[in-house]
Amino acid sequence: MRILVVSDGRRGIENQALGLAEAVAGQSATACEILTHRLTPRSAFAALPPSLQLIGRRDFGLPRADLVIGCGRQAIAPLIAMRRSGSAFTCYVQDPRLDPSRFDLVVAPTHDGLSGPNVVSMIGSPNRVSRDRIVTDLLRLSDRINRLPAPRAMLAIGGPSRTHAISDADAAFHLNAARQLLDEGHSLLVTTSRRTPDVVQSQWEELAAQAGAIWLHTPDSDDDNPYFAFLGAADLILVTEDSTNMLTESCATGKPVYRLPMSGQPGKFQQLYDALEQRCGLKRWDGTQRTAPYDPLNETARVAKIIWDRLPSRR
Structure with a gap:
């Protein structure tokens, strides 16, 4: 066929x-x-x-x-x-x-x-997350992943859309969440998107240069996209709430997932947040880790x- x-x-x-x-x-x-x-x-x-x-x-x-x-x-x-x-x-x-x-x-x-x-x-939306894809990418990038000691946190940063925007306060909140996780002993796996504003990209690049336990992947990075490996290697995942794809993909892992705040009116996105909270325990990040186990979302x-x-x- x-x-x-x-x-x-x-x-x-x-x-x-x-x-x-x-x-x-x-x-x-x-x-x-x-x-x-x-x-x-x-x-x-x-x-x-x-x-x-x-x-x-x-x-x-x-x-x-x-x-x-x-x-x-x-x-x-x-x-x-x-x-x-x-x-x-x-x-x-x-x-x-x-x-x-x-x-x-x-x-x-x-x-x-x-x-x-x-x-x-x-x-949410269909996605390409599967156990085979995650394992394959983890094996392919295992040398670099293993240089970052566990526990590991993934942060997936999106950008402005028709319903959301990243204010200065939002960007500061995201960075402060990363610093808190570093202080608590986490290594960070950070990915930004083509929608991420240049000034926000620069802030993440500055943090990655200051802290050793960060792998930052941007759209301009020379290496292959490690997104699926990040999903597999992370112990918890923080995602900006503008992206249906990234929220759904993160919940497909069965791991604790938190949404990072963005400015704007969520509108119908609130229904998505509510559905993922009920199904997967998705919560807004408040600095504490308290999600219950759930079966991976496999819509x-x-x-x-x-x-x-x-x-x-x-x-």
Whole structure:
């Protein structure tokens, strides 16, 4: 079976669809081929709503596949076109903000409040976190990880979004949390994102230069991304509350996870925080560690089983 992942290539978007594709492939007793197709339309075409993209371009150049999983606005029109042609089973990840019946299946976060006969809701977003991936990356980076004595804390720092911002007070809070953990004897595994403001990046770089027990990975770092190894090596995880992906991925480990505050109005994100608190004990970091054990969050595998059972090729 061939599975096609369609996105605009942004890592956070593509990884949602890719994680779901990998989980669907894991349902099969035989090998599945996973292809990625990145859409890079000209800015004028990309700005058009999906309905006009469908009028202006009926052939999006997607290769043949049995299952097409798309994520992000630019994937909407190509998936609708493939469903019209009957050439593939189409699955869209996120709320498409149009009638879900235009796809065979829509996978949307519960906090989006989307419903319908072909809508599957999940806590957070699909991800690529798996035991095999974490173990593989831990082994690959074991020499460097082992230089940082346990216990270890991971801090995943995001950045401004439509709903959140990092104020000076927020950045200071994050850094103070890191200093507290260092004082308590933790080594730190810190990762920042492309959305992290330059001034905040500089503050983390300064802290890493001052303290020896820190591995700081930034988007400009020369080494391979150690994100999955960080998840595996950490004893606890602190995540800025702007990122559905990072919160969900962290809770997929079954480890204590805390959210770091950001400015702004969380809106529907509050529903995500509440769901993760109820399911995984997620709490805002207040300097104390007091989460109860929980089973790793594995929503991606649950949704992948639903997709697998609905595939026409399976029937």
